[in-house]
Amino acid sequence: MIEWLNAIVQGVLLGGLYALFAAGLSLIFGVMRLVNIAHGDLIILAAYLGLSTTVMLGVHPFVALLVVMPAMAGIGYVLQRGLLNQTLGTDILPPLLVTFGLSVILQNALLEGYTADPQKLSAGSIETASLSVGGLSLGVLPLLTFAMAVAVIAGLQWIFYATALGRQFRAVSDNQDIAQLMGLNKAHVFGLAMALALAVTAIAGIMLGVRTSFDPSIGGGRLIFGFEAVIIGGLGNIWGTLAGGVILGVAQTIGAKIDPGWQVLAGHIAFLVVLAIRPNGLFPRVEH
Amino acid sequence: MSAPVVTRATRASRVAMIVAALAVIVLALAPWWAGRADLRLMGEIFLYLSLACLWNLMAGYAGLVSVGQQAFVGFGGYMLFALTIFGGLHPIVAILGSGVLAAMLSVPVAALIFRLKGAYFAIGTWVMAEVFRLTFAQISALGGGSGTSLPVDVVRSLADSRSGREAFSYWLALGAAITVIACVYLFLRSRRGLALTAIRDSEVAASGLGIDIWRTKLEVYVVTSAFTAIIGGLLFLQKLRISPDAAFSVNDWTAFVIFIVVIGGIGTLEGPIIGTLIFFLLRETLADFGTIYLMVLGAVAIVVMLKAPKGVWGLVRDRYDLELFPLSYRVRTKKE
Numbered sequence: 091m092i093e094w095l096n097a098i099v100q101g102v103l104l105g106g107l108y109a110l111f112a113a114g115l116s117l118i119f120g121v122m123r124l125v126n127i128a129h130g131d132l133i134i135l136a137a138y139l140g141l142s143t144t145v146m147l148g149v150h151p152f153v154a155l156l157v158v159m160p161a162m163a164g165i166g167y168v169l170q171r172g173l174l175n176q177t178l179g180t181d182i183l184p185p186l187l188v189t190f191g192l193s194v195i196l197q198n199a200l201l202e203g204y205t206a207d208p209q210k211l212s213a214g215s216i217e218t219a220s221l222s223v224g225g226l227s228l229g230v231l232p233l234l235t236f237a238m239a240v241a242v243i244a245g246l247q248w249i250f251y252a253t254a255l256g257r258q259f260r261a262v263s264d265n266q267d268i269a270q271l272m273g274l275n276k277a278h279v280f281g282l283a284m285a286l287a288l289a290v291t292a293i294a295g296i297m298l299g300v301r302t303s304f305d306p307s308i309g310g311g312r313l314i315f316g317f318e319a320v321i322i323g324g325l326g327n328i329w330g331t332l333a334g335g336v337i338l339g340v341a342q343t344i345g346a347k348i349d350p351g352w353q354v355l356a357g358h359i360a361f362l363v364v365l366a367i368r369p370n371g372l373f374p375r376v377e378h
Numbered sequence: 379m380s381a382p383v384v385t386r387a388t389r390a391s392r393v394a395m396i397v398a399a400l401a402v403i404v405l406a407l408a409p410w411w412a413g414r415a416d417l418r419l420m421g422e423i424f425l426y427l428s429l430a431c432l433w434n435l436m437a438g439y440a441g442l443v444s445v446g447q448q449a450f451v452g453f454g455g456y457m458l459f460a461l462t463i464f465g466g467l468h469p470i471v472a473i474l475g476s477g478v479l480a481a482m483l484s485v486p487v488a489a490l491i492f493r494l495k496g497a498y499f500a501i502g503t504w505v506m507a508e509v510f511r512l513t514f515a516q517i518s519a520l521g522g523g524s525g526t527s528l529p530v531d532v533v534r535s536l537a538d539s540r541s542g543r544e545a546f547s548y549w550l551a552l553g554a555a556i557t558v559i560a561c562v563y564l565f566l567r568s569r570r571g572l573a574l575t576a577i578r579d580s581e582v583a584a585s586g587l588g589i590d591i592w593r594t595k596l597e598v599y600v601v602t603s604a605f606t607a608i609i610g611g612l613l614f615l616q617k618l619r620i621s622p623d624a625a626f627s628v629n630d631w632t633a634f635v636i637f638i639v640v641i642g643g644i645g646t647l648e649g650p651i652i653g654t655l656i657f658f659l660l661r662e663t664l665a666d667f668g669t670i671y672l673m674v675l676g677a678v679a680i681v682v683m684l685k686a687p688k689g690v691w692g693l694v695r696d697r698y699d700l701e702l703f704p705l706s707y708r709v710r711t712k713k714e
Contacts, residue, residue, distance in 0.1 A: 125497030127445070176684055182496040186443055187640055187683050194633055194676035198669040310628060314508060317501045321494070355512040358505055362490055365502075369493040 096226055097347040098340055103228070105339030106236030107301065109332040110294035111316030112323075113242055114287035116331045119320070121259045121283040122178060124185050128193040130313030131200075132288060136162050136295025137304050138200055141209055151211040151300050159292040166288030167281040174284065175277050193309065200306035211299035235297045242290055243332050249286070250328075259283055311354075318361040324371030333373060337364075382711050386567075386704040394702035405552055409545035421548045421616060423658050424555035428609045429631065430638040430650035431558050432602045437636075438645035439566070439574050440598040441581075443496075446503025448632050449487075449510045450480050450603045452625030454610025456514050459620055462532045464519070469536055470550075473611035480607030484600045492592070492599075504628065511626035525621025533618060547616050554612055558605055563647060563703050565601075571705075574598065578645065629672075637679045643689025647703040652691050 115129050126132075136158055143154035173192075177184035219230040250256040261269040262276045270276055298304060298312070315338060323334030338357050345356020364372060408417060429447070436442040457476030461467045467475065491502040515523045537543045565571050573594055576584040585591050610631075614620050624630070634657065642653020657675075664671040686693055694700060 125501070127497075127500070173680070173684075183437070183443060183644070184683050184687065186497050186500055187636065188680050190445065190633070190636060191676040191680040191683070194629070195673045195680075198672040198676070202669045202673075310504070311508075314501065314505055317498075318505065321498065351512075351516055355509065355516075358509045358512070361505060362509070365490055365493055 092225055094344075094347065097343045099226055099228065100232070101340030101343035102336050103232035103236045103339070104343060105319075105332070105336030106232070106239035107294070107297055107335070108315045108319045108338050109239040109335030110235070110242060110290065110297060111312050112319035112331045112335055113239070113246060113328065114291040114294065115313075115316045116320050116326075116328055117246060117287045117290065118283060120326055120328075121263050122280050123263075124174065124178065125189070126174075127186065127189040127313065128196055128309075129189075129291070129316060130311065131193045131196040131309035132162070132165075132291050133295045133298060133312050133316075134200060134304055134306060134309045135165075135196055136288075136292040137211070137299035138204055138209070138295075138306075139292075140211055140296045140299055141204075144211060151213050151296050154211075155292065155296055158296060159289045162288040162292040162295075163285040166284040166286075166291075169288075170281040170284035171277055175280055178280075197306050197309060204306065206305055206307070208303040208305045209299070210303040211296065213300045217300065231301060235301065238293060238297060239332060239335070242293060243328055246286075246290070246328055255282065315357070318357065321371055322361060322364045324374035326375035327371070327373050330371060330373035330375075334371070337372075382709050384707050384709055386707055388701060388704060388708065390700050391702055391704040402552075402556060406549070408552075409541075409548060414541075414544060417544055417548050418616070419658075419662075421551040423654060424551040425609055425613050425616075426635065426638065426657070427650060427654040428555045428558040429606065429635045430642070430654055431555075431562050431647075432605050432609070433632075433635045434639045434644060434647075434650050435562050435565075436598060436602050438639065438649075439571075439578050440595050441578060442595060442599060443500045444503040445500045445628065445632050445636070446505070446507035447602075447606055447635065448626045448628055448630070449503070449507035450484070450606035451610035451613065451631040452507070452514065452622070453480055453483070453510055454607030455614035455620050455625045456520060457607065458611040458614055459520060459526060459528060463526075463529060469532060469611075469615055473608055473615065476611045477604040477608040481600050481604035484603035485596075487603075488596055488599045492595070507626055507628065511622045514625065515622040521621070523622060525619065525624070528615075528618045528620075536615075547612070550612055550615070554609060558609075559647070559651075561605075563705075566647070566705055570594065570597070575705075634675075637675050639689075640679050641682050641689055643691030643695075645688070646691050646695070647705065648695075648701075649689050649691045653689065656690065 111130075111133060115126065118124050118126055139158045139161055140151055140154045143149065143157045144151055147154070147157075173188065174185065177188045213231070216230055216234075221228045221230060221233070248256075250259060258269070258274055258279050261272065261274060262279045266276050269279075319334035319338050320331050321334070322337050323330030323332070337360060341360035342353045342357040346353035348356075405420070408420060412420065429451070433444070433447055436444055454473070454476045457479055458469060458472050461472035461475055462469055465472065487506055491499060491506060494502040514520060520526055533543065537546050566575070573584065573589045576587065576589060577591055577594060581591055610625070614625070617624075638653035638657045639650050640653070641656055642651065643649030660671070660675065664674065682689055688696070
């Protein structure tokens, strides 16, 4: 019994990581209706930037966030204004295919720069530290990841609904043309949204790199986990995305408990079951 | 006074058909004039051409942008192995059988992923492909995660000699490409093809004219899935070895195919043909550069999508008003 409870608790904490994968995806879809196929590869890029920073400056991965977050935000702004803004319109094909091409370019650029050898970010003693709570042993790192996910999502919620920047995001999301008439430069607002999304992606990449080893080929899988969390939780609901990540994480750890080979498959099956029963996700945003 | 007439064929399209017929004859004789390596390469080209035409029908005409067609390529490959090894079927029967099974399987798959719209549909198809890959990796009778080889007696049942087998699998690939192109062409010229083109141009207007959009898309999805599985069977009949990672590779069976169609010209029949030629030309000249080659390919696809969204063929068509496969109607005033 305690083993199953343990699997569920570990799954919930794993869900925090998936929510971090998903938060950036959810944000850019919310603001500019863009689905970024390269999102997973950008997470891996952040992990590699973290690796380079820790190696070159000799700092802890969490300190490296101070470098990686602004770097990713900068990449995001340039990418959006230089490339992705040109793909936005009524046709879904250009953004899809351009980000798909970007994904292939990123993957191979990382392969060229860092080789295919698996890498890991070393965070020292925190990696193995754990707390004992009522017979369960909780890793400090998974707890920290989950707390980070809650903080990121609360922060995004706050930015969206309590700041001038968030008001601009919501305005261009509701109606681009009228937002333009009100004096907003939508190209700039979209750039800021992508910068924010990739700053979140930087956190996701560092937490991923500290938790497991990574190589340039695993971006696609991370995109899929993030995507599943978004759909399970319901489009447009950022707290739902956290719930979606948790459900996905729990499904995976329970699957792994039954048979280690079933971990990822069990997550996909949970996603398909939700899609079959509640196509709009479990907590869709109420349309007004 | 001359009366206007409506035609589909043009002089260019008639010439193109004659050239195509001659090319098919020359290509069918390839086992007598081409070397072994060339024969193998051409077989691969025909199979990629087929995949590109099928993906183009889905994405370019039905608006179903899938990044998960590797699901059916891998499924077809695995069914070839399963039906020959456990069912004792002849490889050709097994490959056709895999097409039928794929069609049946694609209906429940579509029922699920058609709930996702646009770009989310794309990622949903990818999830499906991952489900297929992980499931086949669990089947220990087919070698689990490390895969399996086609037994010698199954390979021998195709033809006794090695050169006979190579020629046979080449003809199968050529035949598959011709069948796929002909089917897509005839389908697009038919009443249903017209419905599909209407949906591509405007879903709202099409449904206003009484076209059942969901059903038309489902038909396209089922038929492409079946054909894709058959092509998958042929691909792995050439390779003689299968593993989950090779069978369900998103790069090999979807990324390359998408680049082919985008560069050649999406939503045209000529596009995939031009795209396949460009793709293999690039691959044969740049393959030594490995990862750089893939980056160049991705960059070319992005530039084409942004600067010339109709691809190379779109540029040619706009410039010269050419149409090698006559799909549109033309009104001309007949000269006395």
